[in-house]
Amino acid sequence: MWKKEPFYRLLVLSAWFVFLLVMLFGGRYQTYIRKGYGVLLAGGLVILLALICTGARNVRDRSAHHLKYTTSLVFLILVFPILLTIAVRPGSLSTFAAASRGISTSLAGSDENLMDALQSQIESEGAFKKLNIKQIITIADREPDKIEGMQVSAEGFVYNQPAQPSGSFMLVRFLITCCAADATPLGVEVRSEETLQLPKDTWVRVQGTVKVENGKPVITQSGVTQVPKPSNAYLY
C-alpha cells in the first residue's frame, strides 16, 4: 500500500491553492482570465481550503492509508501546469497570437448610441479624446459620422501586417470575453508620415484623426509615442 498517498493529494491541493492565491492577490490572473473572474478564483480557493482541511485529516488518520485511487502519474499531471507556468513565466498575448487568430477590424455588439453613452466618461489628453480600440471600431461601424474627423488617442501594440504599405501599421489589443483562450485581436490601421521603425509587440500611444473608410476606422496624421505596457493589456 502506498502510505504516502493522502499526503501527496494534500500536496497537490496545497500547490494549487498557493498558485491561485498568488495569481489572485498579485493580480497576475488578469494575464489569463477576465478581470472580474477573480471572484471565481476566490470561490475556488475557498473550496480548495475546505478540501485541504479534509485532506489534512486524512493524513493524520492512519487508517486512511487504505485509500488508493490516484497514482504518481496523476500527481505529475495535476502539478504540471503549475510547474510550466513558473518555468515559462508568460507575458500577455503577443503578435504571434494575433497573427494566428487573425486581426478583427469589426465587432459584434449592441452598443447603440455608444458615443452619447460615452460622452461623460471619455477623458481627454489635450485636444485628443482617449478611446480604446474597441470603442473606436464599434463607433466607426455604428455611428461613423460621430467619429469621422475626431481627434483620438489610443494605445495598443504594434502589429506589422505582411505586404503593408510603408508608413502604416496595425494598432492591436486583445479583447477577452472569458479567458485568453477566446481572446480576439482587435486592430485599427494607423498611418503616419513619420518613418517608423517600430518592432512588433512594442506598446505605443497613437494620437491622430479618425477617418472612416468602408466602415473601418483609420487613424491618420498620427503621432506615435512609445509607452510602457499597461498592467492590464486586454480589453473586455
Add this chain to the structure above:
Amino acid sequence: MYGQKKSSEERVQRWFIIIGALLALFLLNASMNGELPGMLNFLKAPKVQLFTIVLTAILMEGFAFLLLGSCLSGMIEVFVPREILEKRFPRKSFPAAVAGSLLGLCFPVCSCGNIPLTRRLMKKGVPVAGAVSYLLAAPVINPVTIISTILAFPGTKIISLERTGMAFLVACACGIIFGRYDTAEILRDTSAEEVSCHHHSSSPRIIQALHHAEHDFFLTGKYFVLGAVTASLFQVCVPRTVLGSLGQNSVISILLLGILGMVFSLCSFADAFVASTFTAFPSTAKVVFMTAGPMVGISLIFLYMGTFKRKFSVRLIMLVVGIIFVLGLVRGIAGG
C-alpha cells in the same frame, strides 16, 4: 489484483526516478558547459508562451467550476436522499430527457463542472435519460449562455434560439437513446470510493461530503488537465486564419466549424463571441460551432473517457457529433 496494481505502481515510480535522474544529469552537464541559458531560451518561444497562457487560462477558469461541480456532487451524495431524486425525477425516458435538458436553467454549471455532478446524479437514482440529457444540455441551455449568445449576435437573435433548440434536440435524443442503458454499463468502477465512503461513514456529514468532493476532483481533474493540454496544443498549431475562404461552401463550412468548435474547447459563455468573428460563414455553421464545443470539445472528450466506461463514452461522442452535423446540414441545405 492488488499485487498487480502495486507492482505496476512501483514500476511507474521507478521510471520516474530514472527519467528524473537522467534529466538532472543532462541539465547539470549543460550548465557546466555554459549551454543552459541558450537551451532555456526555448521557454521564451512565442508558441511555448501562447501554449502556456492558453493552458493556464483554461485551467484557471475551469478548475473553479470543476471544484464547484465536485462540491455539489459531494453535497448531493451526503445530503440528498436517493428516494427524493427517484420520486421527483420522471422515470420514463422521454419526460426524463426533457426534464434533464432543462435542468441547466436551474443549475448552470460549466461543462467541466457538471460531469462529476452528472455522475453523482446517476448514482443517486436519476434515470440515465435525464442524467445524459442534463450532461449535454446544461452548458448551453442556461441563462448565462443564452444571454451571451444574444449579446454576441445582436442583429440576429434567432441564432440564440437555434443554438438552444439544437442543443435541446441533441440532448433529448441522446437521453432517450441511452435511456435503456443501466448505470452499471455507464459508470466506471467506483469500488475505491465505496471503500473510503465506508471508512468515513462515522465522520460528520460535511466531512463526508468534502471527502466525496475530493475524490471527484481527483477523478476528473487529471482528465481535465490532459484535455486542456490537447486543446491548447490545437490552439497553438491550428491558426484561426486557416478558415480563410472556406466559408463559401455551406456543407464544408458546417463541418469545418463543427470540428473547430470541438478542437478549440472554448467556454460556452465565450464561444458565441468568437463565432461572431467568423463573418464569412453562414449562421448555421456558427450554431454548429457553438453547440459542438460545449458538448464534445476535446477537453470534455477526455473527461468523458475518464469518468464513464469507454464503450459508452465513444458511443455518446459519436452520437452527439452525428446528430449535430445532421441537424446542421439539414438546416444548411434548407437555407441557413
